[in-house]
Amino acid sequence: MSVLLDENGIAAALERIAGEISASIPATASVAVIGIRSRGDTLAARLIERLAAHGVSQVEFGTLDITLYRDDLAEIGPAAVVRTTEIPFDVAGKYLILVDDVIYSGRSIRAALDAIKDLGRPRAIRLAVLVDRGGRELPIQPDFVGVKTPGDDRHVTVLLRESGGVDRVEMDG
Amino acid sequence: MVWPHRNLLTLEELTSDEINLILDTAAAFEDVSTRSVKKVPALRGRVVVNLFFEDSTRTRTSFTLAAQRLSADVIDFTAKASSLSKGESLRDTVRNIEAMGIDVIVCRHSSSGANHLIAKNTKCCVINAGDGRHEHPTQGLLDIYTIRKAKGRIDGLKVAIVGDVGNSRVARSNLHGLLKLGAEVTFVGPTTMVPGAFAKMGARVVHDFDSVIGEFDVINMLRIQMERLGSNVFPSLGEYTRLFGLTNERMKRARQDVLVMHPGPINRGVEMAGDVADGGRSVILEQVTNGLAVRMAVMFLCTQALGAG
Numbered sequence: 193m194s195v196l197l198d199e200n201g202i203a204a205a206l207e208r209i210a211g212e213i214s215a216s217i218p219a220t221a222s223v224a225v226i227g228i229r230s231r232g233d234t235l236a237a238r239l240i241e242r243l244a245a246h247g248v249s250q251v252e253f254g255t256l257d258i259t260l261y262r263d264d265l266a267e268i269g270p271a272a273v274v275r276t277t278e279i280p281f282d283v284a285g286k287y288l289i290l291v292d293d294v295i296y297s298g299r300s301i302r303a304a305l306d307a308i309k310d311l312g313r314p315r316a317i318r319l320a321v322l323v324d325r326g327g328r329e330l331p332i333q334p335d336f337v338g339v340k341t342p343g344d345d346r347h348v349t350v351l352l353r354e355s356g357g358v359d360r361v362e363m364d365g
Numbered sequence: 366m367v368w369p370h371r372n373l374l375t376l377e378e379l380t381s382d383e384i385n386l387i388l389d390t391a392a393a394f395e396d397v398s399t400r401s402v403k404k405v406p407a408l409r410g411r412v413v414v415n416l417f418f419e420d421s422t423r424t425r426t427s428f429t430l431a432a433q434r435l436s437a438d439v440i441d442f443t444a445k446a447s448s449l450s451k452g453e454s455l456r457d458t459v460r461n462i463e464a465m466g467i468d469v470i471v472c473r474h475s476s477s478g479a480n481h482l483i484a485k486n487t488k489c490c491v492i493n494a495g496d497g498r499h500e501h502p503t504q505g506l507l508d509i510y511t512i513r514k515a516k517g518r519i520d521g522l523k524v525a526i527v528g529d530v531g532n533s534r535v536a537r538s539n540l541h542g543l544l545k546l547g548a549e550v551t552f553v554g555p556t557t558m559v560p561g562a563f564a565k566m567g568a569r570v571v572h573d574f575d576s577v578i579g580e581f582d583v584i585n586m587l588r589i590q591m592e593r594l595g596s597n598v599f600p601s602l603g604e605y606t607r608l609f610g611l612t613n614e615r616m617k618r619a620r621q622d623v624l625v626m627h628p629g630p631i632n633r634g635v636e637m638a639g640d641v642a643d644g645g646r647s648v649i650l651e652q653v654t655n656g657l658a659v660r661m662a663v664m665f666l667c668t669q670a671l672g673a674g
Contacts, residue, residue: 257393259407260405260406260407260665261405261406265407265669266672267672268669269669269670269672270367270368270369270666270669270670270672271367272669274390274393274394274662274665275393276392276393276396277393277396306406307405309402310400310401310402310404310405311400311401311402312401
């Protein structure tokens with residue numbers, strides 16, 4: 193196991209992502225950040241704090257559970273746990289920043305896009321991830337990336353202090 | 366925890382953790398009904414058959430809508446128009462239905478235990494939508510869900526179930542579920558409808574509603590099942606209402622925050638005054654709304670236990 197990002201590394205990555213997002217937001221946009229459960233929502237909340245420091249305020253916050261939209265639902269069987277989606281605003285017309293901890297195959301993001309589509313028609317959706325593992329199975333790419341792995345299919349674990357642990361991104365091997 | 370059951374036949378056989386998992390999953394499904402697209406793709410490609418041997422518009426509609434909101438295909442199988450009237454056995458009917466590639470059988474039957482028989486003879490999920498006097502587990506779950514949502518808990522609550530407990534599958538499912546989650550249940554009704562022996566099920570039995578009405582956090586009024594009752598269980602509807610009806614007068618002696626429930630359809634003016642049914646303490650329409658989320662959760666969890674294919 194090697195440490196891909198420590199506490200300072202995660203903070204720096206989020207700070208850089210927030211800077212890139214704030215620079216890219218259209219002037220007239222109504223912005224919302226939606227985190228994919230679980231961990232994406234935690235990172236999304238942190239990102240909103242950093243966006244405020246960059247002068248992007250009045251950002252809506254939502255959390256998205258994608259379980260019911262997964263294309264491997266039949267294979268997961270009884271282990272599937274459905275959690276609540278909490279998006280207390282109308283996504284129609286919003287400039288959405290979708291946040292997840294790791295992107296790998298791209299299937300979770302595909303599910304998230306389907307779930308958002310059922311809620312309304314946003315003006316645009318941008319994707320921010322802390323870690324890009326490579327290994328994509330769908331033509332989906334993030335717009336904002338904290339760190340890229342070497343792309344050799346090693347598993348990545350994201351630990352966050354909000355879940356009772358420490359801030360660290362670990363990689364197998 | 367992981368949901369282990371392919372079927373939902375009773376609440377008696379579930380653990381408190383399993384009941385809580387259904388309630389928590391239902392909470393996640395509740396918002397689907399409020400969105401612009403009132404559908405999720407969780408059961409896409411699955412087929413649900415409503416196998417109703419007893420008439421029930423509202424339960425069947427609720428199951429149909431729940432299945433459709435999960436993107437399942439739904440077929441209605443009405444017993445009167447089926448080969449059962451030509452002498453085919455229930456077992457053969459079920460096997461023929463299964464051979465058509467059905468995944469979920471939602472069954473209502475006048476015989477207690479019919480759903481168990483079906484479950485033994487099929488690989489489909491079987492969901493009991495009411496069997497005889499035995500159980501109506503999804504009604505019990507939606508009642509418990511409604512109470513938990515309104516009161517924030519079940520543990521320690523005092524719940525009255527009033528009326529024809531003897532004939533009521535709703536009462537049995539409520540009792541099993543509520544006891545497992547820590548509520549105290551009191552059955553209230555005339556001795557002809559609530560025999561003292563029911564105390565063995567874990568509920569207190571009381572025949573004088575007025576002496577206890579002020580105690581309860583929840584009062585669940587059962588429907589007087591005119592179609593099932595003989596003429597000798599109480600002298601007249603008027604007397605029943607006088608002794609056990611939830612009248613405006615009686616409500617004045619209930620707790621201010623009491624929750625008034627009824628599984629419907631209501632005989633207005635008999636088991637409950639119209640004003641009470643429509644009043645601020647009534648959650649009868651919320652029960653109907655919550656029934657959708659609960660049935661979605663049950664169908665989702667049971668089909669997940671089916672696994673792939």
